[in-house]
Amino acid sequence: VYDNRTDGLLVQVSEIKTAKGLLGLIMAGGELGAVEIADPAVVFYLSDRTDAQDPQKIPPATGSPESIPTGKKDAFIPVFYGRLKITNGSILTATADGNEKVVAQNLDLILDAPGPQTPISYRFSTESGDSSGRASGEGSLVLAADDPLNMQKIQSDSKLKVENWELEDVFAIIATRAGIPSAKGRLNASVSLTGSNAESLKMAGQIAMKQLQLRGGPLGSDTPAVKDIVIDLDATGNNNTLSLNNLTFRSSLVNGSATGRFDGEDQKRLSGKADVDLAEVFIQFPATLKLREGTKITKGKMALSANIETTRAGTAVDGDARIDRLQGISAGKKISWNKPVTVNARGEMRREGLQLENLSLRSSFLKADGRGDMRNMRVDLSADLKAALAELRKFILIKQWDGSGKLKLNLRLSEKTDNLTHATLKLNIDDFVLSRNRRPILARQTVRADISTDVQVTDAAANSKLLQPTLNIQSSVASGTVTAQQVEGTASNSFPNATDLKLDGNINLQQLSSLLKNLNILSPQTLLAGQSAIKTSGNLKDGLLVLNNTRVDTQKLVYRQDNKIIRENRVILTTRGQIDLNNQSLLLAPVDINSQAGKVHIPELAIADWTNTQKNLKVNGHADLDLNQLAQGYGDFIQLPEKTQLFGNGRFDFDVDFTHPKTQYLKLQGNVAPFKLVSKTLPTISEKKVTLKADVTRSPDGRNMTINNFELNSNALSLKATGTLNRVGKNKVLKAQGTMKPDLKLVSDYLKKSGQSQVAFSGKKATPFAIKLVSKGDRWEDPLKHLDFSGAVHVAAIEAYGLKLAPNDVPIRIAGATAGAKLESPANGGQLDFQPTVDMRKDTYVLSFKENTDLLKDVQVTQGLIDGLLAAIHPLFKDAVVPDGLLGLNMKHFSWPLSEKERNRATFAGTLKLNGMRLNSTPFLAGLLNMMGISERQLSLANQEIDFEAKNGRIALSPMTLDAEGYQLKMHGSIGFDKTLDFIARIPVTKRMVGKDAYRFLQGTTIKVPIRGTASKPRIDEAVFQEATGDLMQQALRKNLEKGAQDLLKSLFKKSE
Secondary structure, eight states: OEEEGGGTEEEEOSEEEETTHHHHHHHTTTEEEEEEEESOEEEEEOOOOOTTOOGGGSOOOOOOGGGSOOSSSOOOOOOOEEEEEEEEEEEEEEOTTOOEEEEEEEEEEEEEEOOTTSOEEEEEEEEETTSSOEEEEEEEEEOOSSOTTOGGGOEEEEEEEEEEEEOHHHHHHHHHHHOOOEEEEEEEEEEEEEEOTTSOEEEEEEEEEEEEEEESGGGTTOOOEEEEEEEEEEEEEETTEEEEEEEEEEESSEEEEEEEEEETTTEEEEEEEEEEEHHHHHHHOTTTTTBOTTEEEEEOEEEEEEEEEEOSSEEEEEEEEEEOOOEEEETTEEEEOSSOEEEEEEEEEETTEEEEEEEEEEOSSEEEEEEEESSSEEEEEEEEHHHHHHHHHTTBOOOSEEEEEEEEEEEEEEEEETTEEEEEEEEEEEEEEEEETTEEEEEEEEEEEEEEEEEEOOSSGGGOEEEEEEEEEEOSSEEEEEEOSEEEOOSSOSSOEEEEEEEEEEEEHHHHHHHHHHTTSSOTTEEEEEEEEEEEEEEEETTEEEEEEEEEEEEEEEEEETTEEEEEEEEEEEEEEEEETTTTEEEEEEEEEEETTEEEEEEEEEESOGGGGGGSEEEEEEEEEEHHHHHHHHHHHHTOOTTEEEEEEEEEEEEEEOOOSSOEEEEEEEEEEEEEEEESSSOOEEESOEEEEEEEEEOTTSSEEEEEEEEEEOSSEEEEEEEEEEEETTEEEEEEEEEEEEOHHHHHHHHHHHTOOSEEEEOOOOEEEEEEEEOBTTBOOSGGGGEEEEEEEEEOEEEETTEEEOOEEEEEEEETTEEEEOEEEEETTEEEEEOEEEEOSSSSOEEEEOTTEEEEEEEEOOHHHIIIIIHHHOGGGTTTBOSOSEEEEEEEEEEEESSGGGGGGOEEEEEEEEESEEEEOOHHHHHHHHHHTOOOOEEEEOSEEEEEEEETTEEEEEEEEEEETTEEEEEEEEEETTOBEEEEEEEEOOHHHHOHHHHHHHTTOEEEEEEEEBSSSEEEOHHHHHHHHHHHHHHHHHHHHHHHHHHHHHHHHHHHO
């Protein structure tokens, strides 16, 4: 019959019978005849909801006083005649996964309306899904013959009875739609209504609930359970008057009663009293009332009483409240409030305003008294904030906040003329201190706020006017004065109208930021400092604030975000325009900002909704910036190298429109001329002109952006790109493609001047590239680690370490926090194969090469190759190798941390292949050759391979052999990354070293000579050489003596024969 499962409702009917047939029923008008509905079923689909639904998100009930029926107006009663019968009906609930549960079953209803002059009778009965509860009702209605639509004259005789009905399933239906707690408990009720309000009406009944349990919704983690609740009602009506003879409420939490009389709109009286058991309330609602952990309230009562009477003249109230001494136990210790709390209020609200006969509040930490009317009134309030927090903290969890101070508030109204009253309000807090989590927010100070004004009193309170109001505020955060010529409340708007408003104030930004951080409005990583002076004037009407000349002058501004700081000696903002407080929008024209960094001029700034500025912003203008001053104030965010300065003047034009419903855009054009980057340690970078253009459009929801054009042009780099910046889930995804054209010669020349490179390269040609970058939420964290880049750099020529290369386009790939390139080129008649990779997954990036790669193969040796590569590996090669022969370099593995602090963790190993190489003598080699007694100054290196391995900050080399006049000199050892040497030279014994006779005995012997020092200043240990030589000469002498003795004996034996 009705299927609206989208909104959670389904109605099904097995059979409908009608005496007139379907067509006759449609055409019958109000005369339906007999209609019977068999087996109807109503299914409510339960939506998912959290147990702790935020009550602030529940939409408030809407309505106006005019929408409340008074009973005197004619009500709409559908007029039909006939007999309706429903049999075997049911009500069910269904969950999202399809599980159904019967809430009510065996529902039978008979409604009999024979005709206009006969009583309407009805009867129904049903039972709960588990058959344990029942509900039934019966009754009749008789319409007045002369006025059948007048609700006051309807004669009723109705009874309703509910027995042992479980509320859980009923509340499950209500709670998903109304945002109230779910409930368990058994309901019993008996209510009757007889008569009519026009003559004699009697209403009586009792409603009782047993074992009521509530959970979820606004209760959060609280799960209150009330054993018994009983409500008794007794009311009578006569001649349009309703008398509430008795209304009583009994439960373990609250017991109360009320009586009253309601005479239409002319007069209403209601009297009531209630006793609240605070100990039981805190037991049932500890989280809602923020009861301290480990605390139990053992005793405490709150007594309430009130009498309210409303007439045409106004509403009078006389009420009292008293909390007796509150007692409890916390952490095993007894706690209590020192004194009871009492409140008494007696007064009347009339059209001309409040008439306060008496106001009295007394507690150990708060005192208030007041009396008077809108022409003459006196209200005094005093409080000890420290004592208040101490008393409240005994029972209530106030963990974060702490403070102290003596508060006084005084309100005075005094009549000046018949329609003019002078009002003053003075707020004073002496020795005010505020802290949170033991961190001071506001240092000890005196806070003052004084309001003085004349009040023009009229008959309608809404039209009262404040004449010449003045507000003075003094505190460490803000101080100043607000004045106006006139302020008038309006019935049609929540904002008053004010003419000639003026503000002259000062704000301490450091105190303000401390306060905002502790209120979780400003992030903990953000800090503001400085003094802002604000002057403005304007008019407020119907929620529209029109600002005249407005000036905000901030001096010694400091803005810190994490470890980055912005400093400005002075920033002055001037503007005028209008602010719509109703729509939360603004239009300022113009806006001018002057600072040490430059000037910004915005002809018009429009924000359609400042609660979401990024979606409702419209602004255009230009900025003229001094790059040197900009770098000084904003250097931490620009992140220039140390001891580096920027110079130049920049003009930037911008145009942003995020308000159009279809097409939104951002356009930026910048020119910097001239541009200069000056460093004390590096060469100066100069550009006559640098230009920047950007054209971006975006979707109205701000989630998707299209980069139609992005251009950067300078001598060193030209770049053009298009792309998109879209929101995907919680992250942002940037995709772009285009061409880049760096001038590598300029980069090379700069690196040469800085002394950071022995590489010269050139090339200037546009090459394509594509990038993809994914954010982490709204932050672009570690962009290189999340970058996906593919492209190439055009390299026309490279000269490095004596190698001449022509690689053309060098492909570059960055993905998965790894960057790699591939450089292949002929090199000095041989081949270079260079495939470096940078691992960026950790904080310290690591450079590596492809394993087991011939970086150099059959390369002709040049002087540059000798000085740049060979000398770094072996001290023997420094200034010695003749630029001749062939060289090969095989790298088994290579790992080089790019941080100086991690450099000793570098590891690599490989083989240096030498073929046909010769050495010239150097001071270092001459020292070794002189020890050997060799005068030859050009030596040869046999074809050989030298293995090297680096770890723990040193490079270990296998022995290398040097041929000199038929002798072989061998060296092995290590050289440190710090260029320190630890080598052993094995010097062969020569004839010139020991003489011909001794050489006969020492031929083939070598002397180990340590070599220390550094690569630039190697040091041969000659003392060890001399000592070793002396030992060898003694050995030779002994051998010579032994040989001579042997020859003498042989000669003697021959003669004797």
